[in-house]
Amino acid sequence: MAATEATKAADEAYDVIVLGAGPTGENLADRAHAAGLSAVVVESELVGGECSYWACMPSKALLRPVTARSEARRVPGLKDAADVALDAPAVLAHRDAFTSYWKDDGQVRWLDSLGIDLVRGQGRLAGPRRVVVDGGRVLTARHAVAVCTGSRAVLPGVPGLAEARPWTSRDATSAKNVPGRLVVVGGGVVGVEMATAWRALGASVTLLVRGDGLLPRMEPFAGHLVAESLAEAGVFLRTGVEVREVRREAPGGPVTVLLDSGDEIVADELLIATGRAPRTEDIGLDTVGLAPGSWLDVDDSCRVTGVTGGWLYGVGDVNHRALLTHQGKYQARIAGAAIAARARGVPILESDRWGAHAATADTLAVPQVIFSDPEAASVGLTAAAAEQAGYRTRVVDQDLASVAGASLYADGYRGRARMVVDLDREVLLGATFVGAGVGELLHSATVAVAGEVPIERLWHAVPSYPTISEVWLRLLEAYRG
Numbered sequence: 001m002a003a004t005e006a007t008k009a010a011d012e013a014y015d016v017i018v019l020g021a022g023p024t025g026e027n028l029a030d031r032a033h034a035a036g037l038s039a040v041v042v043e044s045e046l047v048g049g050e051c052s053y054w055a056c057m058p059s060k061a062l063l064r065p066v067t068a069r070s071e072a073r074r075v076p077g078l079k080d081a082a083d084v085a086l087d088a089p090a091v092l093a094h095r096d097a098f099t100s101y102w103k104d105d106g107q108v109r110w111l112d113s114l115g116i117d118l119v120r121g122q123g124r125l126a127g128p129r130r131v132v133v134d135g136g137r138v139l140t141a142r143h144a145v146a147v148c149t150g151s152r153a154v155l156p157g158v159p160g161l162a163e164a165r166p167w168t169s170r171d172a173t174s175a176k177n178v179p180g181r182l183v184v185v186g187g188g189v190v191g192v193e194m195a196t197a198w199r200a201l202g203a204s205v206t207l208l209v210r211g212d213g214l215l216p217r218m219e220p221f222a223g224h225l226v227a228e229s230l231a232e233a234g235v236f237l238r239t240g241v242e243v244r245e246v247r248r249e250a251p252g253g254p255v256t257v258l259l260d261s262g263d264e265i266v267a268d269e270l271l272i273a274t275g276r277a278p279r280t281e282d283i284g285l286d287t288v289g290l291a292p293g294s295w296l297d298v299d300d301s302c303r304v305t306g307v308t309g310g311w312l313y314g315v316g317d318v319n320h321r322a323l324l325t326h327q328g329k330y331q332a333r334i335a336g337a338a339i340a341a342r343a344r345g346v347p348i349l350e351s352d353r354w355g356a357h358a359a360t361a362d363t364l365a366v367p368q369v370i371f372s373d374p375e376a377a378s379v380g381l382t383a384a385a386a387e388q389a390g391y392r393t394r395v396v397d398q399d400l401a402s403v404a405g406a407s408l409y410a411d412g413y414r415g416r417a418r419m420v421v422d423l424d425r426e427v428l429l430g431a432t433f434v435g436a437g438v439g440e441l442l443h444s445a446t447v448a449v450a451g452e453v454p455i456e457r458l459w460h461a462v463p464s465y466p467t468i469s470e471v472w473l474r475l476l477e478a479y480r481g
Contacts, residue, residue, distance in 0.1 A: 014040045016339060017131050017141040018148055019123045019283060021107070022049020024316030024328035025148035029116045031336025037143065037343060039116050042123035042133055047107040050150050050170075051325040053099050058173040059193055061098040063371045065091050066200040070373045071436050074410035088178050088201045099174075125284030129311050132284075143343040144311050146335060147296060147304075148328070149283060151276040151317035156243075164248035164255050167271040169194075178202045179269040183257050185243055186273035187214040189370050192226060194271055196372045199235050206236040206265055208257075213239060215376060219383065219432045221416050222376040226434070229373055246270065278318045288312060295320040300358040301338035301348060302331050313339065321362040334359045354450075365450040369439040374415060377442040380430030380449040383420050392423045398474045400435045404466040410436055417471045419445075421479060427452045433471070441469055455479065 016032040018025045021043035029039040046053055065086055072082035100106060111118050121134040129141040153168035155161055167175070172194045178201045184191050187209035199205040207230065214223035227237055245258040257265045281293035288307055296314030297305045304312040315335045316328030338357040341348055349355035367379040383395045400406050400415030407413060415435020422429050431445035448458060459476055463469040
């Protein structure tokens with residue numbers, strides 16, 4: 001059956017049913033199909049999911065011109081040429097192209113080329129191994145149903161907020177015009193990236209944060225350096241504040257944000273970037289003994305715990321292990337392999353924490369890049385998290401600006417690097433880099449952390465000169481004394 005023309009039947013059977021055609025669902029279906037299992041994907045929106053149309057791709061398309069201009073302004077011979085305003089319509093058009101203009105034809109063709117069926121509509125569980133689509137079409141799974149429906153932005157219970165129809169992350173990445181005044185609430189990834197992008201595109205941006213700094217899940221210096229840069233770019237940052245009430249008298253009109261301090265801020269748009277919830281409220285979880293709208297508790301193979309028969313999997317954001325596209329795709333590869341092994345009666349390698357059937361990186365080696373200016377990139381445990389977990393550690397810091405490659409990269413380069421070492425095993429538990437271009441530096445750290453490469457062996461990994469990656473040598477020199 002073709003992806004777009006799957007035939008209707010009273011009860012259609014597949015080896016694997018996947019709810020959600022985002023990157024996680026696509027990858028899981030691909031891995032199951034590659035292992036010889038038949039697969040069908042059920043999707044109520046666009047094939048390609050949140051990442052392709054409202055998150056990773058559009059946000060990075062908005063941010064790339066920002067960082068390119070910023071870096072060019074600090075390179076001799078380009079400073080004057082780069083000291084111009086961004087062409088906002090051109091940037092937005094570039095963004096639109098990277099979302100395929102919110103059409104999923106290419107993604108559908110990819111599924112079709114693999115022989116994976118697509119059923120459009122809202123899929124809901126209807127008991128063990130059974131899915132009903134839009135109340136009519138019935139699908140049954142011989143081996144597994146995988147919930148890959150992702151997460152959605154949530155609005156806090158602030159009086160007047162819902163009625164004011166604020167932006168969520170989807171609106172912020174797909175807006176057609178630059179607002180004159182934008183208030184952003186939230187100091188995490190979405191808040192920081194969108195404050196960066198829309199300020200550079202010409203909006204007057206106020207960033208409101210309840211805590212005392214930005215990027216609270218990273219090393220403290222990451223949020224500090226990014227906050228400094230945002231302030232220099234003209235973003236008005238206020239920490240330690242909470243929104244008490246929101247008012248918007250007319251749709252499309254100005255929005256007034258009232259703070260707990262008594263201050264009022266008037267803006268043209270308000271972006272709420274304070275949290276996410278699983279998209280599990282309307283997928284029939286109650287028919288299998290689970291609470292609608294809940295995160296799914298899973299084991300390391302992403303199989304949902306507490307469901308009789310072990311046929312239900314929760315993969316990607318829905319399991320709350322690591323809400324990142326690349327981690328969802330990683331989990332999909334693990335879960336796809338586990339489903340195929342169980343279908344063939346092959347023993348699961350549960351005792352091998354880095355084996356084919358365990359998503360161990362979700363807890364020990366999660367990489368993430370915040371595409372702010374400067375970029376912030378990290379993998380593994382922060383110093384505080386490592387200490388809390390009971391490791392005996394040593395923290396080594398290095399000024400990235402002292403590396404020759406950074407000086408060549410841009411005048412006045414600012415940045416910092418940190419590695420967290422497990423003293424008992426002498427392997428890296430985590431690493432963090434902040435600075436221009438460090439996103440492409442992160443994977444070397446990810447390999448070191450996931451591979452548990454001994455420090456003495458890393459000493460023999462010689463960084464090319466003169467590159468920013470020479471910071472590895474400086475970190476190791478500091479560690480070795």
